[in-house]
Amino acid sequence: MQNLSKNQQIIFDLIDKSPQPLKAYSILFNVQKKGIKAPLQVYRALDKLVEIGKIHKIESRNAFIACQNSSCQISKATAFSICENCEKVTEINNSSLSKYLTGFKDKNGMKYNKYNLEFFGLCKKCISKKI
Amino acid sequence: MQNLSKNQQIIFDLIDKSPQPLKAYSILFNVQKKGIKAPLQVYRALDKLVEIGKIHKIESRNAFIACQNSSCQISKATAFSICENCEKVTEINNSSLSKYLTGFKDKNGMKYNKYNLEFFGLCKKCISKKI
DNA sequence: TTACAAAATGTTATATTATAACAATTTAAC
């Protein structure tokens, strides 16, 4: 795999070290000191990073998280758990789940080549805090 | 279940008779002749309709589709197939899938109360057109 | 049948998310 460009690397590093997903304009704000001044510079890097599977977009949150899989393949089968209280997001890496979904065929005859699954609920911490 | 309010009914009817998901500002444009003039009026009705399960939001498209289940329960377990060529969206109503996902537990200890799944691919028509 | 609370509406302004269009520069492959 090719190396990341300068902007891509800056933005990936920021996302990768963040404990929670980051939004595009929050990324922009955080990288302005590094010379990335315009939204498009951020969105272009994000697009590329998503394309090559280094990050994923959490669609329900319009936010981006680094891929947790060591392999970091192209993002064709993604699943996340999202805490509705603290907004913690975790990538689910479960082979039973991914086998089930990759092999899933509905009666509509569509050929699927990609899926994205988002689970919502309360994480352990928030459950124990009885929030 | 309570009846829909005037704005909610206007907007639901529009979405319900649309063959594809509608975006908020396209809805706004279409209901202006009925006196709904502001984005907020649309978004408030959409929020309510989603809340009571009459419509679903297709997160990856920022668009809204009427619930295909006759029951129209609260939207806690939704799955859709999306054609990446023609953008046709179909709600998947498959009890094996919903059982599997509703019962799914990951090692992270989270308690899920909701999920949303989006499959991407090519629909029958677009496959046969070899697009 | 009034009074009260909850829900819905109307309206203006603004925040947030994302892309168009065009020019210049850098990188990689030959």
Add this chain to the structure above:
DNA sequence: GTTAAATTGTTATAATATAACATTTTGTAA
């Protein structure tokens, strides 16, 4: 070294969504 592809830089603007506040309608219970 030349060239094509990718990346960057920049301005402007499109598309999606919410804040804040005032008013009206609806449901419900005294």
